[in-house]
Amino acid sequence: MTAAPLPGSAGRYRTARRARAVGLNGFALIIALVTLFPIFWMISTAFKPSQEIYSLTPSLLPTHPTLHNFSQVMSGQASGIGSVWLFFRNSLSVTLATVLIASLLSLLASVAVARFRFRLRASFLIMLLIVQMIPGQALIVALFLDFNRIGLLQNLGGLVIVYAAQALPVSIWMLRNFVATVPKELEEAAAIDGASAPKIFWRILFPLVMPGLVATSIFSFITAYNEFIVALTFLGQAHSEYTLPIYVTYFFNRGGAQWGPIMAASTLYTIPVLIFFMIVRRRLVGGLVAGAVKG
Amino acid sequence: MADTVQGRRSGRPALRPPGQRHSGQRPAGPRAANQSAQARAAAFIRRHKIAPYLLLAPALAGIALVLLWPLVQVVLYSFQNLGLPQLTGAAPTQWAGLSNFSTTFADPEFWLSLRNTVLFAVVVVPLTLVLGTLVGLLLNRLGRKMAAFVSAAALLAWATPPTAGAVLFYWMFNPDGGLVDWALSKMPHWLVGSTNWAQYNWTTTGAVQAYTVVTLLVLWTSFPFIAVTVLAGLKTVPAELYEAARIDGATPWRALRRVTFPLLKPIFLVLLLLSVIWDFNVFNQTYLITGFPGNQNEYNLSLYIYDKAFGFPPSYGLGGALALIFTAILLVVTVGYVRSSVRQGALT
Numbered sequence: 001m002t003a004a005p006l007p008g009s010a011g012r013y014r015t016a017r018r019a020r021a022v023g024l025n026g027f028a029l030i031i032a033l034v035t036l037f038p039i040f041w042m043i044s045t046a047f048k049p050s051q052e053i054y055s056l057t058p059s060l061l062p063t064h065p066t067l068h069n070f071s072q073v074m075s076g077q078a079s080g081i082g083s084v085w086l087f088f089r090n091s092l093s094v095t096l097a098t099v100l101i102a103s104l105l106s107l108l109a110s111v112a113v114a115r116f117r118f119r120l121r122a123s124f125l126i127m128l129l130i131v132q133m134i135p136g137q138a139l140i141v142a143l144f145l146d147f148n149r150i151g152l153l154q155n156l157g158g159l160v161i162v163y164a165a166q167a168l169p170v171s172i173w174m175l176r177n178f179v180a181t182v183p184k185e186l187e188e189a190a191a192i193d194g195a196s197a198p199k200i201f202w203r204i205l206f207p208l209v210m211p212g213l214v215a216t217s218i219f220s221f222i223t224a225y226n227e228f229i230v231a232l233t234f235l236g237q238a239h240s241e242y243t244l245p246i247y248v249t250y251f252f253n254r255g256g257a258q259w260g261p262i263m264a265a266s267t268l269y270t271i272p273v274l275i276f277f278m279i280v281r282r283r284l285v286g287g288l289v290a291g292a293v294k295g
Numbered sequence: 296m297a298d299t300v301q302g303r304r305s306g307r308p309a310l311r312p313p314g315q316r317h318s319g320q321r322p323a324g325p326r327a328a329n330q331s332a333q334a335r336a337a338a339f340i341r342r343h344k345i346a347p348y349l350l351l352a353p354a355l356a357g358i359a360l361v362l363l364w365p366l367v368q369v370v371l372y373s374f375q376n377l378g379l380p381q382l383t384g385a386a387p388t389q390w391a392g393l394s395n396f397s398t399t400f401a402d403p404e405f406w407l408s409l410r411n412t413v414l415f416a417v418v419v420v421p422l423t424l425v426l427g428t429l430v431g432l433l434l435n436r437l438g439r440k441m442a443a444f445v446s447a448a449a450l451l452a453w454a455t456p457p458t459a460g461a462v463l464f465y466w467m468f469n470p471d472g473g474l475v476d477w478a479l480s481k482m483p484h485w486l487v488g489s490t491n492w493a494q495y496n497w498t499t500t501g502a503v504q505a506y507t508v509v510t511l512l513v514l515w516t517s518f519p520f521i522a523v524t525v526l527a528g529l530k531t532v533p534a535e536l537y538e539a540a541r542i543d544g545a546t547p548w549r550a551l552r553r554v555t556f557p558l559l560k561p562i563f564l565v566l567l568l569l570s571v572i573w574d575f576n577v578f579n580q581t582y583l584i585t586g587f588p589g590n591q592n593e594y595n596l597s598l599y600i601y602d603k604a605f606g607f608p609p610s611y612g613l614g615g616a617l618a619l620i621f622t623a624i625l626l627v628v629t630v631g632y633v634r635s636s637v638r639q640g641a642l643t
Contacts (some may be wrong), residue, residue, distance in 0.1 A: 028433055028441050038515065039451055040473065042463045054472040105354040112350035114402065124351070128631060131362045133629040135576040138618040141372060141604045141611050142365035142589035145382070165361030168354050199377045226456045228579040245458035245579075252583065253464050259466050266459040277454040278447065 023035055042270070045263040046070065053260050068127035069264035078261035079251045081239040084268055087247040091225060093244055094159050098224035099217045101164040106171035106216060107179075107209070111201075113172065114179035125173075132169035136229045144233050154238035162230050174219065178212025179205070223275065244269045301363040366622070372615030379609050395616035403619075404591055408599035411502055415595060419510050424563070424569055426514060427521020431553075434522060435529045446526075447517035457516065461583035464512045468497040498584055501594045509584050513577060521566055528562040529555065561639050568632040572625060596621055 045053060046069050048062040067163070072078040072186055074085065113121060143162060152158030190200045231246045242250065251262055252260060373395055380386035399405050430449065434442050455463075468475050471494070479492035497504045511533040532555060540550040556563070578597040588602055600621060604614025 024433065024436055025438075025441055028437055028445050031430060031433070032445045035445075035448040035452045035515070035519075038460070038463055038467065039455060042459070045466065056477075058472070058477055105357060108350045109354035112347035116347035116350075118344070118347040121347075124355075126637075128358075129460040129633045129636060130626075130629055131358060133572055133625055133632065134366060135572075135578075135597070135625065136364060136552060137576070137578055138622045138625075139362065139369065140601075141614040141618060142368035142565060143361070144605075145377075146368070148382075152375055161357075162361055165357040168358055169362075172354060222454075226458070228458055228582075232582075245456060246324075247575060248458050248462055249583065252465070253586075257612055259469070259472065262462060263466065266462055270455050270459045271302055273454050273456060277450055281450060282446070293496065 002012050039270070039274075042263050043267050045259060046267045048260060050260055053143060065123070070268075072261045073264045073268065077246065078258055079254070081242070081247070082246070084265055086240065086266070087242050087244050090156060090241060091244040094156050095221055095224040097160045098163040098167060099220045101160065102167040102171050102220040103213055103217055105164070106168055106175050107206075107213065109168070109172045110175035110179045111205070114176040115184075128169040128173055132173070132213035136166070136227075140229055140233055143230065147234060153234050154236060154241055155193065155234075156241055156243075158234055159227075159231055159243070160224075162234075163224040165219070165221045166227075167216075170219055171216040175209065175212050176207045178215075182208045214280065216276075221276075222273075273290055297511060342366040350642055369615045369618045369622075372612050373619045375612045375615075377611040377615070382611070391612060395610075395612045397615055398613060398622075404594065405599060407592060408594040408596050411506065411594065412575060412596040415506055415509070415577070419574045420529065420567065420570045422510070422514055423517050423521055423565060423574075427566075428525050428563075430522035431516060431525030431529060432527045433611055446519075446523065447521055452515050453517075453519035455516065457579045458583065460512055461514055461580045464508055464515075465498065468508050470494040470496045498586060502590075504587050505590075505593045509577070509580050512580050512584070513574065517570070517573065519606055521570070524562060524566060525559065528559045532558050559634065563630070564635045568628055568635065571628050571630070575625060575628070580606075 044061060045066045047067070049064055049066045049068060052059065052062060052064065069078075074083050076086075078084040091169055092279050112118075113125065147153050147158050147162075152161070186204055186208070187200050195203065226245065227243075228245050228249075231243050232249065233243050235243070239250070248262070248265055251258070251265055373392055374392065375381075376389050376391040376394075381388040385394055430445070434446055437445065467473055470476055474490050475497075476495050479487050479495070482492075497508050499505075536554050536558075537550055540554050545553065576597065577595065578601070581587075581593070581595050581598055582601075585598070588606065591602075593601065596617075600614055600617040603610055603617055
């Protein structure tokens with residue numbers, strides 16, 4: 001009446017456990033599929049001919065898959081401002097330049113912060129925490145007027161300067177933890193063996209903080225590749241300088257509901273990041289969590 | 296022997312390897328007392344004072360020029376009548392006192408956009424935290440393959456560029472051929488209400504509808520980060536604690552509440568503050584979903600600032616005043632963030 005008879009209880013316990021495992025896995029599967037669905041839908045739409053896109057009963061997969069949307073995007077016909085490859089190149093060069101500059105500057109600064117005790121060190125760290133919170137939309141007015149004055153508005157170089165500076169606070173904050181974990185004894189031993197300071201830096205410190213540099217590079221990469229408000233404001237009508245997000249936005253705002261080509265452009269914008277992220281996944285999670293949990 | 300070699304090498308005025316700072320702490324040999332050691336020590340100290348500043352200088356210059364100086368300028372602009380005529384030199388820039396602020400506070404659109412911003416954060420922050428935590432807890436319980444699959448899916452959502460995500464959600468919620476309206480129109484009325492969902496316009500009907508789309512979009516992109524961070528926190532909780540709780544007869548829910556949450560409290564605090572800041576700052580998604588410059592009733596604070604600063608006619612003074620108000624609001628949250636970081640020993 002009250003409880004299961006003793007002999008059967010182990011079996012029942014096992015059944016209950018299995019039921020729970022099935023439930024848990026089913027729940028997990030639903031979450032994963034719902035999460036993946038928008039990306040799937042974007043890619044699926046990109047391969048659909050327009051009569052299928054606007055069909056009254058949408059189908060999950062394209063019944064007559066076509067590359068027409070992609071060819072329209074690549075020829076520049078659909079957007080009217082140029083081939084997607086032009087904007088891809090713009091985005092890529094801005095992103096790579098940002099990653100390089102931000103990595104170098106933040107590595108130098110994080111060595112200073114992690115290896116030296118100096119006056120204003122704590123103030124500097126607190127300043128980093130505060131400036132990383134200042135939103136782009138608060139500074140955009142001043143940045144716009146400044147860069148207008150120095151003539152770097154409709155210019156990819158101007159974007160690199162802003163992005164690199166924006167990536168610095170978080171990069172320094174993350175990287176200093178990695179520098180701090182490199183044992184000082186290694187550097188001391190190298191110095192005793194007669195290695196010069198630059199040599200110690202490149203041969204010992206640099207390889208050891210490489211995982212940290214990968215993590216911060218990913219962060220600068222996201223900052224630059226996704227950045228919207230500064231590019232939107234700076235680039236204005238300079239179509240040939242557009243980065244991918246501004247190109248997609250322009251395309252989107254042009255109207256005419258060209259959802260096939262727009263989804264093709266979005267797919268081409270998104271897929272490289274997704275591939276990149278799957279490759280660096282392991283490091284990414286560790287680095288980001290270290291950054292987030294520690295500050 | 297080692298001492299001599301080091302002495303000879305470090306006598307050069309090259310930039311010192313930072314790691315050698317502590318070499319003074321090592322037991323001093325007999326030679327440490329002689330003249331050259333003193334000279335070296337002096338050079339040591341001198342170099343120590345500049346070395347960190349030299350290393351810091353380039354980064355500091357970048358941050359100062361692109362992040363700090365503009366902030367100072369924004370403060371100055373907020374007290375000026377800076378607009379297009381002043382920019383082109385057609386009219387002089389004048390100090391305007393507090394007029395930018397009084398104009399702002401007198402504008403009902405400002406209060407509406409502030410309300411939208413706050414309400415959005417109040418809804419989205421708990422939703423993101425709860426969903427992210429649940430997925431984090433789930434990931435911790437799953438087998439390795441399933442956990443890898445779910446976290447890969449979450450990573451992909453998180454990695455999708457916000458612009459692509461916003462355009463994509465706009466398309467899914469589009470009245471003409473969008474998937475959501477089609478799905479809702481096929482569902483029974485008892486489930487989805489009697490609204491005519493076919494060709495339902497989510498983005499221009501009103502702020503509630505538009506922000507429903509933005510909420511789902513932001514939830515989709517931001518829960519993975521929470522989940523992964525919570526998971527990392529869960530991994531640090533020693534298994535013995537759960538075992539002890541179980542032996543003491545604690546139910547799983549009780550163990551979660553009494554063991555897991557207290558231990559993860561610092562992580563939750565940081566995640567809460569970060570989420571508040573992120574959801575206050577949402578610009579990209581609202582810009583695209585509301586079709587800026589579309590319906591003013593759908594502005595959040597970011598869009599309102601952008602409209603005032605760069606709309607027609609552009610008023611950089613007004614934009615500056617608004618940016619200042621916005622930063623002040625965020626600063627309150629940031630102070631909380633900094634304090635919790637410092638308390639966790641982040642500065643050491």
